[in-house]
Each structure stands twice: as structure tokens, then as C-alpha cells.
Amino acid sequence: MKLYEDYLFELTTFLFIRKKMIIAITLFISLAAVLITYFIPPTYAIVSHILVRGKRVEKNLDSLESTPSKVSELNKEDLNSEIELLTAHDVIRNTVDHLVANEAVFREMNLDENGKFQMVKNIKGNLESEIIPNSNVIHIILKTKSPHQGRIILENHLEQYLAYRSQIYTPSQADPFFNDQVNVYKKKILTLERELNNLVSKYETPDPFQEIENNLMIKQDLVQHLNQDKSKLIQKQREVSNLKAALENKNIQFFTFIDNLSITSFADKLQGLVIEKGELLRKFHPESTKVFRIEEQIQNTYAVLKAEVTTYLSEQENQALILKEKVASMASRVAQIDARNIDLHIISMSYQRVKNELDLMHSSYKTLMRRWEETIIQRASDTNALSLVSISSKPFFSGTPVFPNKRTLIPVGIMVGLITGVSLSFLFEYFDQRIKRPEDIHQFLGKPTLFSILKN
Template sequence: MNVSQILLILRARRKIILLTLLFTVAVTIAVSLVLPKSYKATSSVILNYKGVDSLTGLTLPGQLLPGYVATQIDIISSKNVALRVVDALKLAQSPTVVEQFNEATDGQGTVRDWLAELLLKKLEIVPGRESSVVEISFTGADPQFVAAVANAFADEYQQASIQLKSDPMKKATSYFDGQAKVLRDAIEAAQSRLSKYQQEHGIVSVDNRLDVESNRLNDLSAQLVAAQGQLMEASSRQRMASGQSGESPDVAGNPLIQNMKVALSAAESKFADIAQRLDKNHPQYQSAKAEVDQLRADLKAQTRITSNTVGNNAQILMQREAAIRGALAAQKTKVLELNRTRDELNVLQKDVENAQRAFDATSARLSQTRIEGQAEQSDVALLNPAVVPVKPAGPKILLNTAVAIVLGTMLGLGLGFLLEFFDRRVRSRADLADALDIPVLGVIDWRQSETPRRSSRFNGLFPRRSNLSINS
């Protein structure tokens, strides 16, 4: 089917097409005039999302921001918000509404859910193209009612957004409160163990005590070294004094022995002089000899006494060195015990510090979550409240008429082609050739010519060869 055939069909079926178009437009206009007027109220809210929480100052992840507006739209159109609107406007308490609910649902379900579904069907939410403004529109027959519902949706959405933020914080507050009590008990238990350990070991300040004991250990170590040196020297003097007392510096350096040696030397000189002059039986000889013998005996006795004194000094130094060595060993044991006590005490102190640190962190988080749970702040602000509409939003007669013209035209064309399909007629040479499957040799023009020049009304009985259509 070519364009000329389509035009011939449209020309032939123009009446039915026009009638269909006129009928569609007339019905649309009549229905638009009969339908009740509907009013539309719009409330605008702005979403102040900047990526930073106004209360805690925490920065939100950047990947969450693109879906923020879509999430808020889902919250506005949620059944939770719709139920809040029903409760805020007290729609479920109206006897008329309850009667309508019973008629519509036969008493199945609840009035609140039924009203919420009806409100959501007439609710329209339009986000800004490149802004954070969201328009909440509601359509209905009563202008005051639609304005009230639109404002109620905006208000309840703000309250719902606050609740959605505060409810998790309240649950977290309860959790952190329980954890804080547990950690407080842990601190008390750790502190009790630390105090008991200090009392059992008599520890007031382990660090100061350890410093004193360490200093004492160092002093004993120095005293032991000094005592060992003195003992070695005294042992050498003792050996020399006991072996060759005459050569011992302690014996030789004794003033009494030196005086006795001087006296003995003088007596020996006197005795030698008397021995040359007198016989051994002479009283002076015997007296001088007795004096020499007495001095020698006294010198020997004094030398022995001095040697014994050196030995006694060595014994005293040996005992002192042994005492210092024992004190040093005891002090080492004491310092090691203090180190062990300090290590155990450090472990207990670390337990107290860790418990305190965990308790402080939990207390800080508890304070923050409690503040967030009690906060009534929201990222949503009412930009333009809905006002009572003066002009109805529908039905729009001009728009409906334009749409009816388009639809009527399409319906008329479809109806015309449908009738042509069931009642196909010959409207051109091509139709005749297609129907009979034979070539067309000529066309008879049945229209009367204005200036008849021929007696015959045949026009082009034998057309030119180029106008003949032959089908094999």
C-alpha cells in the first residue's frame, strides 16, 4: 500500500474519522465539565546536607551523599510518615471516615492503614533538579484539606527524620550505659586487687623504695670492694708478721719497739764495754748482762704482741668483709624481690589503667550518644509551607481537549483503516490490478466533461504503452 492508496482511503473514510474525533472531543469536554474540581497544595522543604553532622561535627562519607535525597524522598513517601499524618490530623477519629472505611473494606484491616494508603496515592514528591529542595504536593477536592495534609506531611517528615536519628542513639545509649557499669565494676575490682597487693607486701611507693634499696645495694658493693682490699693488705701484713716479724713493717714501725731497740743497743754497748774490763763474775758484769737479757726478752715479747695485733686486725677485717658480703647478698635478694613485686604491681596498675581508659572512652561515647539521642535537631527545614489553593488544579479542560484531539484523531484513523480492512474496495488502478491480478488496459472516467468535444464518454480507452500495467 502506497501513499496514494492511503490518501484515497482517508478521503473515503473521512466521515467516520471526523465523527470519531468529534465524539472523542465531545465526551472529553463533557467528562471534564462533569468531574469535580481538584485542588493541589505544595509544601517545600530544604535538605541541609553538607556532609558534616551539625551536632557531632563528624564528616559523612562522600559516597553516601548522592543517595541522600533519594533516601529522604523514600522516607517522605513511607507508610510511617503517612500514619503520623493520619494521627496528627485525627482522621481516623471521624465517624464519617470510619463508615466509609467499613463500606470500602467490609471492616477488614484498620482505618489508619486504609487512610494512609489513600493519602499516599494522592501524594506527589518532586525533588529539585540541581538543588536540595523537595516539593511535597497533595491533591484533593477540599482546598483547606489538601493544604493541611501537605503541611502535615512536611511536619511529620521532620519529626520522623529526627526520630530516625534519635532512636538508634537511644538504643546505643542503653548499650553504652550497661557497658559503663560493667567497666566501672572492672575498675573497682582491679583497684581492689592493687590495694590488697600493696597491703600484703607493705608497699607505699614501690619506686621510691626501690631507689633507696638500690642505693643501699650500691653502697654495700662499694664497702665490700673496700673491705676486700683492706683484708688483702691485712693478710699480707699478717703473713709477714708471723713469718719474719723483724722484717714486718708493722713491727719495725712500732715506736715502742724502736725505743726498746735503742735501749737494747745502748745496753749491749755498755755490756760489751764492761765485759772487756770486768770478769763475768763481777757484779757490774752480771748486772749489765741481766739488763741486756731483760731488754731482749721485753723486745721479743713486744714483737710477738705487735705480730698478734696485726693478725687480730686481719681477723677483724676478714669478719667485716664476710659481714658485708652477707649483707650484700641479702640486699641483692631484697632488691630482686622488690623488682618482682614491682613487676607484679605494674601488671596490676596496667589492669587499672586499661580499665580506666576503657571506662573513659565508654563514658565519652555514652555522653555523646545521650546528647544525640536527646537532640531535637534535623537536617530538614521547612522552606515554603502549603497555602490554601484558590484555583483548582483540575480538571484542565484545554489540556484534556488537546489530548482528546490527538487521541480522537488516532482513534479515527485506526477505525477508518480497520473498516477498510474488513470492507476493501477498489479505489484506484493499483487496487484493481492487485485484486484481479491482471494488467489494467484503460480507465473509464465517468465524470462529465465541461466542454464535451467527443460523442463518446470514453477517455483514454487505449492508453499509452507506458501507462499499461502488466503482471506476470
């Protein structure tokens, strides 16, 4: 009799005692695994992948700001949002409705609303998706009993997912919204254009600012010539005044300040006669015949000279009058330009207001048209290739059922059966307090064992 603990011996003895239970449980579970493997309808996996290239910048339809479209950097939350959208109840319901309407899969089933709900629930329970690590790819698995039906279901589901996603990011209400807004802005533009045309017709100027600028340039040139003509007029008036004063003088005037060939000729001749008279007076008496004759010549020549000067004065007065009329005309023209510029400045505020509103309306109209065209392109059914989400691999059958798998289920069944048998055997042995071996007498009762008889 052993008086010490031999654990290996105890374990061997335990396994030997409970070998029938261990073998029975192992065989039962292994047989169950074999039966499941060969008699349970297999479940197949239809696999597909979706590539998310970027996320769209949200645009407010009410905003008229021109927001440039750009692709932002993806994050994990964006990919999880795509997964939630992929497994959304509405997307799966659209898939079921489409399959029922086209009799692609459920042609032999007359599904009512409750049946469609159960079908949606069944597809949702068998649809799995996960993010492939270190990538922007979503791995999709649909478990089904029929590979052919499962592939059709998943293909239609991905189409409905892309359509539903496009509808969310570009809602159908965008078309009537942009249509109404475009019509409103078109009417506003036509009204402003009519108002602008009325201003142009009323004030006879297509651009008041340009006309003001042109008028200022003309005025600058006119003022320059006006100042010059005023100076000439003042000089001419002074010259006329000097001529009148000289003609009214009782003494003989030679008019040497006049730049005229005829007058200068008579003035020189008169000056010569005066000099000659002076020489004669030194020799003869003032009342002598020679002095009288020279005096007569002087008076005749002076009379002719005064006549020439009078004619010259008349010409100068006419020139002064012409200059005066020219100055008055130029001054009137400058005043008219100033008055016109004042009117143009007043209407320029209305013109600028209408022009600014018209430019703003045109800019808003162009933005709305561009946004409308973008919406139409984004909602087009043939632009999936341009979308930020695309199907990188179409749904395909993996080739082997995911459940049951002979290579894994049977060995696992044997291992589970063996572990379960040993575990249950240990449990029964622990609660079984009967004396089953001679050593148990000494261990539990503390009495010596005289002999033992084997049970037949």
C-alpha cells in the same frame, strides 16, 4: 475524473467528510478538560528538601574498641536508603499517630485502626521523593487537597523521620545496655583495686618493679664497698700475721715496716745502739763493762719497742675485727637484698597481672562511658543541627495547584481532542467500505461514472 493519486486532495477530502466527527470529539474532550479544570477540587503540592551531609560509621555496641567517628563519602545507595526510610510505613504510621494524638489535623475524624491504615496508605501514595541531580539533596513533595493540612502533615512527618532515623542508628536499648556494662566494669574495677591494695599492704611495697630497681642500685654500691673492705681485711690480716711472726722471732727486729711515729723513733734509737755496740766490740772485749752497758740499753729499748709493737698489733687486730664484722654485715645486707628481690619478683607477677587487668578495666570503662555519652548526645531532641541529615528547607506551599492547571490542561485537552478526533475519523474511514464519492466507483468497481446526484 482523476486517474492518479493526489494525497493532499485525499486528506483534504477526508477531513471535510469527517469534519463533524472531528469537531464533536474535539469539543467533547476540550469541554471535559474545561469541566475538570473548573469543577474538580485542585490538588496542591507541599515541597521540602532534606540535605544529607554524610553517613554515620556503624559501631558495634559489643565492641570495646575505640572507633573514631568520622563522616564517610556518600554514594547513591545511601541517598536511596534515606528515601526508603523517609517513605517507610512505620514512619508514616508514627506521623498519623502523632497527628491524631495532638489533634493537629484529624480532630474531626474518629479514626480506628482501619481508618489509620487507610490514612497511612493515602499519605504514602501522595508522598513523592527524588534525588536532585549532582547533589546530596532529596526533593520531597506531598500532594494534598488542603495546603494548610498538607504543610502540617509534612512538617510532622519530617520530625518523625528524624526521630525514627535517630532511633535506628542509636536504639533505645543502648541506654540500659551501657548502664549495665558500666556497672559491671565498675564492680570489677573495685574488686581489682582491693586485690591490689592487699598485695601492697602484705608485701609493703607500692611498686615491686621500682623497689627491685632501687635494690639493684643499692646492691651494686654495697658490692663495690664490700669488695674494697674485703681487700682491706685481707691486707690487715696479713699485716697482723707478719707482726705476730716478727714478735715471735728471737732475733732483734727493728719493725721498720711499721708506719708509726713512736715505733719508728724507738726503732731508730735501737738501731743506733746496735751500731754503737758493734763499734765497741771492735775495741773492747764482749764482757767488758762498756759492752755490757750498751747491751743492757739495747735490751731495755727493744723491750719498750716490743711493747709499742704489741700495742700497735692489738690495734691492728681490732681494726681487722671491725673490718671482718663490716664485711659480714655488708654480705648479709647483700643477701637480704637478693632474698627481697626474689620475693619481689615472685609477687611482681601477681602485681603485674592485677595491674594489667585493672588498666584494661579502666580503659574499657572509659570507652563505655564515652560511648554512652555519645549515645545520649545523639538521642537528644535538641541536637538535630548536629545530625548528618538536616532539613534544608521547611515544607512550603508552591502557590499554584499541581492539578488541574488551567494553562496546561485546557490546551492539552484541545490538542488531545483534535488528535483523538482525527485518529478516530481515520479509523472509521478505514473500516467504512461504502461508496461515498464518484471516484470510488472507478476505484472499487472499475466502472465509469456517468453522473452523480448530491444528497440533500
